[in-house]
Amino acid sequence: MASAIRLGVNIDHIATLRQARGTSYPEPAIGALLSEYAGCSSIVAHLREDRRHIKGRDILLIKKAIKVPFNMEMSINKDIVEFALKIKPEQSTLVPERRQELTTEGGIDIVNKNNYKKVEKAVKVLKDGGVSVSLFIDPNEKQIENARKIGADMIEFNTGKYSEAKLAASIKKELLKIKKAAAFAKDLGFFVAAGHGIDYENVKEIVKIKEIEELNIGHSIICRSVFIGLVAAVEEMLGTIQSRRKE
Numbered sequence: 101m102a103s104a105i106r107l108g109v110n111i112d113h114i115a116t117l118r119q120a121r122g123t124s125y126p127e128p129a130i131g132a133l134l135s136e137y138a139g140c141s142s143i144v145a146h147l148r149e150d151r152r153h154i155k156g157r158d159i160l161l162i163k164k165a166i167k168v169p170f171n172m173e174m175s176i177n178k179d180i181v182e183f184a185l186k187i188k189p190e191q192s193t194l195v196p197e198r199r200q201e202l203t204t205e206g207g208i209d210i211v212n213k214n215n216y217k218k219v220e221k222a223v224k225v226l227k228d229g230g231v232s233v234s235l236f237i238d239p240n241e242k243q244i245e246n247a248r249k250i251g252a253d254m255i256e257f258n259t260g261k262y263s264e265a266k267l268a269a270s271i272k273k274e275l276l277k278i279k280k281a282a283a284f285a286k287d288l289g290f291f292v293a294a295g296h297g298i299d300y301e302n303v304k305e306i307v308k309i310k311e312i313e314e315l316n317i318g319h320s321i322i323c324r325s326v327f328i329g330l331v332a333a334v335e336e337m338l339g340t341i342q343s344r345r346k347e
């Protein structure tokens with residue numbers, strides 16, 4: 101039987117809606133509670149250096165409100181690392197961050213020697229402070245090997261290229277890369293997550309990769325919730341991933 105798969109709901113874009121008008125609503129913490137009520141396994145939020153959507157107060161409220169684990173997405177910026185050490189999320193996920201980007205544009209490149217050293221240091225500081233660390237990386241063997249050397253607790257594959265691919269051949273190629281990388285990572289003993297750009301359609305092939313044990317999904321769920329409500333949107337995603345996992 102195929103193993104179960106966890107769903108982490110990323111609620112950043114509830115805050116994006118709020119910031120579009122600078123209002124006090126919608127409240128991301130309420131979104132976190134509703135996602136938990138709908139059955140997700142964890143809540144994910146990205147405290148960006150520019151605070152463009154999620155703010156420090158959102159993180160504090162979410163952390164207080166929910167019972168499921170909180171996964172804080174973050175860069176290795178010193179102030180952000182210090183903030184994480186104070187609030188102690190159950191998990192941190194280190195991502196690269198550039199101010200001008202629309203969203204996270206790629207995995208954190210730990211094959212690059214300079215990045216490797218900086219990430220290694222941040223991982224140590226976080227782990228010493230009792231925060232487990234996941235590294236968001238591209239599905240590539242060298243990145244996975246370095247994640248192992250750095251001492252990451254888990255990894256999350258960037259599915260951005262797969263999600264953006266338009267032609268059948270490119271979709272197949274990107275999917276194969278993820279499949280191979282997931283098998284390689286599992287052999288090294290990693291818990292494997294994946295995410296970025298996953299929607300209600302492209303998720304169907306991803307969940308068939310049995311080595312992937314967790315998906316972190318935000319934008320598509322929050323977009324659907326505008327029409328059908330957040331509980332229904334999370335439930336629909338859960339239904340899709342669970343039924344397709346069994347196929």
Ligand code: PXP
Nearest residue numbers: 204236295296297316317318319
């Ligand atoms: N995982 C990581 C590491 C991310 O950076 C993001 C985007 O914040 C997601 C998952 C969720 O991506 P999306 O909003 O495209 O579903």
